[in-house]
Amino acid sequence: MSSITDKLIKGSAWLSFARAIVNLLSIISMVAMARLLSPDDFGVVAVATTLMLLVTEVTELSLAQALVRHRALTDAHFHSAFTMNALRGGVLGGALALAGSPLASFYDDPRLVGIMAGMGASVFLGGLANPRRIVLQRELIFWQEFVLNVSQKLVGVVASVVVAYIFRSYWALVVGIVATQLTTLVVSYTVMPYRPRLGLAHAKDLLSFSVWVSAVQIVNTLNWRFDTLFIGKLLGNEALGHYSVGGNLAAIPTREATTPLRQTFYPAFSSMRDDRERLSSAYQRAQAVVTAIALPAGIGAALVADPLIRLGMGEKWVPAIFIVQALASVHAVQTLGSSADALGMALGQTRLLFVRSVQMLVVRIPLIVGAMYLYGLEGVIGARVFTGLIATVVNMVLVRRLINVSVAEQLAVNARSFCAAAVMVIGTLAVVYFLPARADTWSLALEILVLGATSILLYSTSCRWLWRRAGRPSGPEQEIGRLMAKVWKKLRPGSADA
Structure with missing residues (x-):
């Protein structure tokens, strides 16, 4: 177990470093292309x-x-x-x-x-x-x-x-x-x-x-791609441009913050598939860490989306702000069950993943298409938020079936993270009222810095306070601290393992 953990830590460190560079390049590319x-x-x-x-x-x-x-x-x-x-x-x-x-x-x-x-x-x-x-x-x-x-x-x-x-x-x-x-x-x-x-x-x-993995892929693709083709035909290329760019921007914070860890889950879970007790424990620990990282990343991005898009991409992209705010938040919440696919494949239960995907397809298509006809692009976003929350519950039920960890247990290990995220949202929105009116580029930059720093400070201090009040139990706070310490030990200059 120690050997696997060390490999996962080093693997996550390499992938985190790669994702940090890729993320920086993506931001540079997005801003440049949006301007040009x-x-x-x-x-x-x-x-x-x-x-x-x-x-x-x-x-x-x-x-x-x-x-x-x-x-x-x-x-x-x-x-x-x-x-x-x-x-x-x-x-x-x-x-x-x-x-x-x-x-x-x-x-x-x-x-x-x-x-x-x-x-x-x-x-x-x-x-x-x-x-x-x-x-x-x-x-x-x-x-x-x-x-x-x-x-x-x-x-x-x-x-x-x-x-x-x-x-x-x-x-x-x-x-x-x-x-x-x-x-x-x-x-x-x-x-x-x-x-x-x-x-x-x-x-x-x-x-x-x-x-069965291919069957899951087919259904998921129809599930998550069909709306783009409908929007392009019914609402036009400009609306589709706002939707596609806004959707991509909304996915970046959660994806970039958690992918380095999540990429290691499938091979790691596969190595433990013959020991269900060990696998259940590993899944809960891993999922709690992912959600604890995703919430400040996704919801924090939603909080700074308005000034960030106005400053980086210009006024022609203002319609994408609402898209980023809504979808970035729901992407963060969906990490509660986001590792169900890796767990199902590791256990060879790919047919269950297929059934789950078909169920979501049947729910999403009529809701999104109906909302598009009735309310346009705003209706699509509302339907995506609603179906995203449904998908989270469905994935958590699937996890219960795979490793016998109840939905209540899955929520419990993430309770402090969600409370800290709520404090972050309320506190950051309160700060907005004290900021000066946007007069120029510098005021937008100041707003981004203030809101970003406030979000990070409120989330981190709230997590630490809640953890101490709970008696310092085992949870994502310890796991993240241990992970950071081990990564630093592995990668610091002069380390024999670096």
Whole structure:
């Protein structure tokens, strides 16, 4: 257990460092592109990228998860995985390119012909990536993931910003996507040498595990992507641009704050799947830490969204403020059950994950489509918040079924974090009334600094006070402190393990 914990800590440290750099690059890219391009540019590319994601995720073979869980991997397994991914990438890439003309006719936008050709090239390149990369995740080795994540993001940002600056065209977004995929392809073979061969000897073996994971992926993709296509058709590209950019911004704080930890959960839970008591304890500890980190990240971002978007992106993006405020908050709350997928895959209960996803699809589609017709973009956001809360409860019920941890127990380990988040919200909103009126850029910058510092101070002090009042019990406060101490010990200069 100590060895696994140490690997998880070092892995989380590498991934945290990578995510910090990627996050910084994302912010730079988002601000630059928002300044150089229009919401309409983002909207038309969002239609193409959504269709690309729908096609690729619906046909996802989930071979990586099958390789992680397989007990006796051989080169033939990787050859089979490469062959299946390459065939899929070639077929889908060609199909997306050919879909450009009918899609342009449907949306009455000829720009989609060229954009879809770019999406097809990106999918084709993605199908050729190195399948042996999964060995690094399987062995809880993550420094190569650092190299891959940072390099692909850096190249994509540079390429897109340069093209946007020179041409002020939506092509900047397309070039960034293709450049990112090409970098992923090259670096994947650099960090983990592998000579691919064609073969399907273990195709059936790999698909036997991944079939339900793929089914879950199909339903989840329909669940989370269909609204973009509806908005583009019914509300127009400008509304879609605000929605897609606002949705991406809303997801960043929670995603970037928790992904380094969550990426380690599936391999870690898989290593404990034969010891249910140990697994249950590990899940509760891990989930409490994720939520304790996500709440200040997501809700804090919602509190500073207004001045931050006005300062960084300009007045043309003001309609995205409400989107960020609502979705960033619900993303943070949803982390209560966000690790149910990793738990279900580790236990081989992928059919349950599929049933859960179908249930949410049946709930989300009519609610979101109905709200869109009745109330426009604001209705979509309201429906997403409501269904997000429902999804949180459903995931917690699923966890109870998988490891026999009741919903009440899951809520109890997060109670102090939610109380501290409530104090943070009330206190920060109170501070807003004492801030000077926005007169210029400096007043916006001052507001961001004051609100951000207030949020951090109120959340951290409230957590510590509540923890002490409760008698310093085991919980996320101790786990985060222990995690930070171990990360520092591993990474500090002169450390033998660094």
